[in-house]
Amino acid sequence: MKLKSFFLCTVLGVVLMTTTYASNPVAADAKAVLKAYAESHINTDANMLEKILSADALMKFSKGNEVMSQSQSAIVKLMRQNQGIKQNCSTLVDVLASSDAMILARVNFVYEGFTIENYLTLEADKNQNWKITRINKFYNNNGSVKVLTKE
Numbered sequence: 001m002k003l004k005s006f007f008l009c010t011v012l013g014v015v016l017m018t019t020t021y022a023s024n025p026v027a028a029d030a031k032a033v034l035k036a037y038a039e040s041h042i043n044t045d046a047n048m049l050e051k052i053l054s055a056d057a058l059m060k061f062s063k064g065n066e067v068m069s070q071s072q073s074a075i076v077k078l079m080r081q082n083q084g085i086k087q088n089c090s091t092l093v094d095v096l097a098s099s100d101a102m103i104l105a106r107v108n109f110v111y112e113g114f115t116i117e118n119y120l121t122l123e124a125d126k127n128q129n130w131k132i133t134r135i136n137k138f139y140n141n142n143g144s145v146k147v148l149t150k151e
Contacts, residue, residue, distance in 0.1 A: 026051060027129040030103050030122055037120065037132060038091040038107055046079035054123070054131035061137040075135075088112075100124065114140050 026032045033052045040049040050072075057072040070078075092108040096119075103122040108115050121134040 027131055030098075030124075030130040033122055033130045033132065034093050034095075034105055034107060034120070037118075038093060038109075040079070041107075041109060042087045042089065042091065044079060044082045044085040044087065046076050046083055049079050050076045052130075052132055054133045057131070057133055057135070059135040059137060061139075089116075103130070 026036050036048050036052050039045065040052070053072045053075065055072055057075065059070045059075050061068055061070075087109065089109045089111045092106075092110065094106045095103060096106055097104040101124050103120075105120045105122065107118045107120060109118070117138040117140075119136040119138075120132050122130045123133045124130050
């Protein structure tokens with residue numbers, strides 16, 4: 001009888017833990033979304049990035065004198081093409097402004113000789129899940145727009 005009780009308690013505990021962690025997605029916490037963004041870049045992890053981008057996310061960056069724009073699907077597609085490449089950089093994350101519904105943050109990827117600055121807009125939905133809705137990307141003068149492409 002003790003073995004059955006122990007077994008039942010163990011199964012119940014596993015079910016409760018699984019339910020608890022499964023119902024607390026990364027998007028529920030804005031800081032976790034920022035951390036996931038940085039990790040997805042460093043590890044070139046398209047699956048992680050796709051989870052934290054809103055369906056209508058937009059990335060803007062300059063190419064010469066022209067401003068380029070990429071949709072969520074294009075951002076994820078590029079990341080998938082380079083899946084698994086480990087970036088040799090460190091990150092700096094700063095929340096610049098925040099409210100209950102929106103956050104503006106800066107995520108810098110610091111490489112040897114240049115930095116990629118990302119200004120992210122995160123928005124909370126009606127369930128208070130945070131998603132990245134906009135990325136504005138800047139490269140310093142010594143930077144290269146080919147950082148995420150294979151040589």
